[in-house]
Amino acid sequence: MSSLDATSTAISRTHSPDLVPGYRLESLVGAGGMGEVHKATQLSLNRTVAVKLLNQQLAQDESFVARFQKEAAALATLHHPNIVSIVDKGSNASTYYLVMEFVDGPSLRERMRAPQQDAQETLRVMLQICRAIEYAHGRNVIHRDLKPENILFDVQAGDLPKVTDFGLASFLEDTSTRFALTGTHMAMGTLSYMAPEQRVDAKSADGRADIFALGLILYEMLVGELPAGSFEPPSRRKPKLDSRLDGIIERCLKQQPSERYASVTELIRDLEPLAPHYTTMRPAKLSPMQRVGRAVRKGVRILLQAVATLLVLSALGMWGIRYWHVTQKRVPMTPGDAMTGDLGIPSARESAGRLTIIEGEPRRVTLGDGNDKPSLLVSGRPLSIEDRKLVFPAVGGQSRVGLVRVDVPGMRGDTARLVAQVSAQNNEPRLSETLAQVVLDAPMPDAQVAVMLMANEPSQKRYVALVYSGAGAPIRLEWSLGEKQGTMLGPDSPEGPVELELQVDEEGALIASLGTKGDKRPILEPLQLGPNWQERRFGGAPIPAIGCIEGTCQAEKFSYLVKPLPPKPGGVVQASAPVRVETPRTVAPAPVKRPAPKPAPAPKGKRSK
Structure with a gap:
């Protein structure tokens, strides 16, 4: 229901069920440019309705309130079987609401x-x-x-x-x-x-x-x-x-x-x-011989279909059981739940790259080229580094999730920019998996790769993830920041690899973009994190990460940059000694100082002037 070009909103909030008098909010079904839509129950008639809540921040803006009231006025004039009808509207101490017919369908x-x-x-x-x-x-x-x-x-x-x-x-x-x-x-x-x-x-x-x-x-x-x-x-x-x-x-x-x-x-x-x-025309009346012929053909067709079905089921029964045990009925997983789950004890790896941390100046970490060898923490599936790429190769069994976090300390700042070129490819299914998909209706989930900002400790379950699921699937932005959680769907993805970017500006607005410098464009509404977003939303400086679910995932051209804002004029800034982490350099030894030669004694009989 959200418009990609609509006015940006704050993070979706979890509301109490009795927020709207006379209605009980059941679940959040969508978020748009002006607020949220909840599935709810109208208590007086015990029927299901949709309640649209104006965003609490926008409820303080008279122009947005007028726009919300305008939607109610527009719907109230329309009564048509192909238009969603309005039930009620009103306001409470915190926001405005609009009650509409609930459409239970795609x-x-x-x-x-x-x-x-x-x-x-x-x-x-x-x-x-x-x-x-x-x-x-x-x-x-x-x-x-x-x-x-x-x-x-x-x-x-x-x-x-x-x-x-x-x-x-x-x-x-x-x-x-x-x-x-x-x-x-x-x-x-x-x-x-x-x-x-x-x-x-x-x-x-x-x-x-x-x-x-x-x-x-x-x-x-x-x-x-x-x-x-x-x-x-x-x-x-x-x-x-x-x-x-x-x-x-x-x-x-x-x-x-x-x-x-x-x-x-x-x-x-x-x-x-x-x-x-x-047409409503009555079908033509069949003769007795025509009815007999139709019945015979129908009986033969049913018999052949039954025999073919039994043969297929008997041949695929063992394949289906084996597939069930191997996959344990795999269901789609959201990156947030997968990456913050129990992936075991992480292992440490090193990667070629650059790492620069100077107090009070931009801090950057890049992977691929350089001699600084940033540390990587790998959890879940094994990771390989091939030709400057981070690769989660295809694996069998139950290893569905892989996570690599760049272990960079002290990446504090007011603005941030995380960029990576990623691709995700489904594995070629084996014959048993293909047959089981048809017979048992158990398709393999699509491969997903995510560019993420995470709390330093994954168990805190605080993250923002920009997710790519292959060509044709919509790009998603998911976030879980304490009580603030939500998902936004973007446009359908192009053929990979694609370059994804998460950028937080000076006002704490997170903008998700797609494409390279020459063709980069925002694809979703800004996510308002607010000032001091690192501490408020992540409990400290977040770390960048790449996550993979199913299939084969690759990431390259990885870069994470954090900048502090310059101090305001007139402010007192306490100087601190700069700390720089970079490759050690060879230092030439200092020259050895020799004592100066003593002057020769003057000849006897002569005075020195």
Whole structure:
């Protein structure tokens, strides 16, 4: 539910169940740009609802409160089977809340990561989404943040898609200042699904900005990725698609709003002929001979299927039992739980690298080149160092987790930057594992590699981890800092290796980035750690680490830099003797001093003048 381009928020908090009067908070289901969404129970009717809490820090900002109230006002005007409905709203002493219908199902983003559906099912879903937006536009409300994460499927209502998160919605004809949150030349929304005019001036964007987002979503559902630049028509990428879709998507994605569909109604009119049609005609009556033939064919088919099933089960029974004992039904593990668990007594290793620690100046440790040989603490799986790379090779048995911590003392400072180029690759499954995956529905978890900042003692369970799980899987930021815990999902990962970066700025904001210097970009909302973040969040100076779960993991170009902020003007700074840790150097011996020669005695009979 979170928007990657939304305003940054503080760390998600754990709330008491009775925070909202009349409701009992059950569990946290998501976090967005404005706050948190909890699964809750409405006590008066004993039904499940979703409670959205405005972030407590943002609750002190009048503009954000108005934006929160605006979402409630937008939802209250909309009553449509494909739009999440509002139940209640209110406030208490600490925050504001919004109670909505609880949709117990996956998002469109999750559906798109599953095996691709056929085009007819995609068009059926898209038509329902379009009808929801057509209804909202008819009541003078535009969404302005349409994306797969904001479309949920109500499984209990027959897998009905529902549009949610109207936090950026705008009333088309509202001239009052009550909800005037979008200033001139201010961009709001999610950048990847934003119309060109919305990036420049969100206030001037009308319903055609939603049509642009609908075109992007339809292209991504059909092809599997977003169009970029001069994109190929979908029928060229997927030859089985109807070529009429090319013109529809091309018109939705015109750069000039005037060249797009004038309304969602026009878009629906062009999509409907391509969507599946369901008939209510009574099937034709079969003759007696036709009924007998159908029954015989059905009986033979069932018999053959039963025999084939028994043969496969008998052949795979022993393989399945062996696989169960070898893997003990492996389940996916989160890096935080895995790395802070019991991995045994760590072993010490040395690696080529550079280590510089000077009191009051930037402190740096790098791995790969250099003669300082920083110390590494390895836990769990064995680690090998190959051609300047840290490698957790594939292993059998139960050794699933590996952790290497760079044992660097005294890395204290106000800002920090941790960089590493990482890759994660799944192992090729053996025949027994492949068959067991099919028969026992026990797939092997994907390989994961994490760039981490950890408390000096892993048992304290304080960490921040940026996780890469291979191409196509979303990059995740996970944190557990005492009572403050949470997870954010980023964009789908590119093909590895990828360069990941965790940077803490002067104000204590942690920013996760992807890419090298020429193409580095933030991928998630900033995580607010606050001033004096090392002591407050980690209980002291954290140490950098690389973690690996499953598969084969590699890390190279590892660098960790910590800087203290310069003292404020007028402050008294107590000088301290500099301490430098580096490779010993050979010192030339000092020259030996010889006594000066005594002057010769003067000749007798003559006086010296």
